[in-house]
Amino acid sequence: MRNSEECNPTTYQNDCDCFHEMIEFIGKRWTGIIVYRLLNGPKRYHELLADIQGISDRLLTERLRELETRGLIIKNVSEPGSRKVEYELTEIGKELEGIINAILKWVQANG
Amino acid sequence: MRNSEECNPTTYQNDCDCFHEMIEFIGKRWTGIIVYRLLNGPKRYHELLADIQGISDRLLTERLRELETRGLIIKNVSEPGSRKVEYELTEIGKELEGIINAILKWVQANG
C-alpha cells in the first residue's frame, strides 16, 4: 500500500493515504456487513444473500470479488464438479475484527 | 438509531442495522479523513480544503453538513459579522477516535 511509512501518526496530521483508502474500502456499500457476517465462519453465496437484508445478487458478487482481490477473503470451491462454493476470511481478513468491534462499541455508546 | 437493542453481539449473527449504517457513514467518500483531520482540533473550511488532497469544495461542504446533521461536528461562527467559521468535533465525534485508531492499527499491521 502506498504511503504506509506515513501511517503511524501520534497526531492526525498527514494525509495517510492508506488509512483513507481502507476506511472507504470497508465503508463501501455492503462491504462492512459482509465482513461482519463472515466473522462467524465461512458462508455460502446464497447464505450471505439471505442473511444480508437488502443486498442484491449483483452487488454481492461484486463485493465478494473486491474482497477477494484485496486478499481479505478466499473463495473455496470444495469439489470441482459440485456447486459448493464457500467464502471465508483470510488471516488478514480476520484481523478486521478489531475495526468491526470498535464500530460496534461506538454504536453501543453513542449510536 | 434503529435496532440498537440488537447491537451487542457476541457472535456476529444479527444484521445490526446501526452497525451497517455507521460503517457506511464514516466510510462514505471523504467522511473518514475529515474526521481524522479534526481529531487534532478545530479547523476552518479552507484549512480542511487545503489539507485533504483531492477533495472538492462541493463535497467538503456536503460532508460537513452530513457530519453536522448527525451531531458529530459543530460549526462555530465566532463573530457574526466576520467570515470566521470553525468546524469542531463534538464529544460524540471525538469518540470516533477508537474507530480511526483501529483502522490505523490494521493498516500498519496488514495494509
Add this chain to the structure above:
DNA sequence: TGATAAGGTTACTATTAGTAAGCTTGTTTG
C-alpha cells in the same frame, strides 16, 4: 480601489449502485 480569501451555491458530467431478467449446471421430486 482593486485584488485576494473565505465560505459557499448551481449546473452539468461521470461513476457507482440498484433492479430485473436470464443463464448454466446440478439436485430433488413425482
Add this chain to the structure above:
DNA sequence: CAAACAAGCTTACTAATAGTAACCTTATCA
C-alpha cells in the same frame, strides 16, 4: 425420466451519488 427448483452467477438498463467547473457575496489587505 422429466419438470421444477437451487446455486452461483452475468448482462442490460435505470437511479443515485460523486466529481468538475464556474460563479457569487462579503471581508480584509495592499
